[in-house]
Amino acid sequence: MTSRAAPGTLNHDKVPGSLDLDKLFAARLHAARVRPYLATALFALHPVESRRVPTMAVDRHWRCYVSPTFVARTPVEELAGVWVHEVSHLLRDHHGRSDRLARERGLTGRGERLRMNIAADCEINDDVYGDGLVRPEGAVEPGALGLDAGELMEDYLLKFGLGPTTQLMAWLDCGSGADGLERDWELGPDGAHGLSEQERDAVRFRVAQGIRCRPGTAPDGWRRWAEEAFHPPQPWRELLGAAVRSAVSGAGAGEDYTYGRPARRSAGMPGVVLPSLRRKPPRVSVVIDTSGSVSDAELGSALLEVAAISRAVGGRRDLVSVLPCDAAAHIVHPLCRGEGIPLIGGGGTDLREGFARALRAQPRPDAIVILTDGQTPWPATRPPCRTVVGLFPRHRAAHAWNEHDPDYEPDTPPAWARVVEIGSAPSSR
Structure with missing residues (x-):
């Protein structure tokens, strides 16, 4: 008589149609x-046998749900690629980023999560593929959507919608670890074998440390990720983000009148069409002190x-x-990747030039967001838009010095x- 494994665990006995653990673990070792x-x-990652996933999927608690049928028909080399793909969702916090996008852009429903x-x-x-890692069959790449490689999830999301091009991708389901939406076949936060938040952070840190300690062996995308992982969210970043959101959401910011949708009060004025107030996406200019x-x-x-x-x-x-900007404003750069922006300067400081530009x-x-040490003259009058200042800490007695005026x-x-204030002991006003 064969014993039955408890839900959420793996049965290591060879049963016809059951998950081939030897093959699955061989693929992980190859990866x-x-x-x-x-x-x-x-x-x-803790594997969980599941017949409700099309291939492999992960939840935000670092469980990997695996289809026995998919493992049986997929070569070990391709399975290794799927292992790397699924763990990449978790390392890159796609679930957390998807949740933030859903809140900020009002994206609801399974279609948006897809x-x-x-x-x-x-x-x-x-x-991610190449150099010994085989691309799995059906892996979605930017070129299939007519998009350029090397961008982030947030950028890609702006550039395509569901339609004929994505019809063949409707089967895709990498679990809540990829899009933040919990499935009914997942074990949830109270299920067995999930990692705690502290354990997940420790894994990310060790991976980032391994990438940084072996330069040249990881693709550009992973190296960028490792740099950001070594700079975890700090209290002042939350304050800075809140200050920027407050600045761009206030009355008058990102607002304009449009006749495309007449105002409701037009109904009370026959023969007169009044424009309605429309909120546009806010624009932010970041001036960095390069003195x-x-x-x-x-x-x-x-x-x-800038990324925050x-x-x-x-x-x-x-x-x-x-x-x-130092004593003069330099070239304005659109934000593509932070590390690609040349920060030219090194002279004196006059951020009034940055404001004007x-x-x-x-x-x-x-x-306008100003990132500076504060050793600059400021505009005499208030600019016609909201201003946020990120202030690098300074001990005034040591740094507030001018050779022409002691x-x-x-x-x-x-x-x-x-x-x-950007520093270890943040405060704001």
């Missing part, structure tokens, strides 16, 4: 050999803050521009700016 920097994450799954797959699959008093480490931190600002406006990086842009920004003390940011 770890060809992608050694992912080994910690691959072996942290789009998120497809977009997340495009982010992973554009550079000699700002260190290289702070400039690197500034680029990380992009998330604060719903991930629309096309609406965020970056302007390096940002306000000359067409269309004009709804908010008694120089820089002005504090003006009262009309929302100020967030």
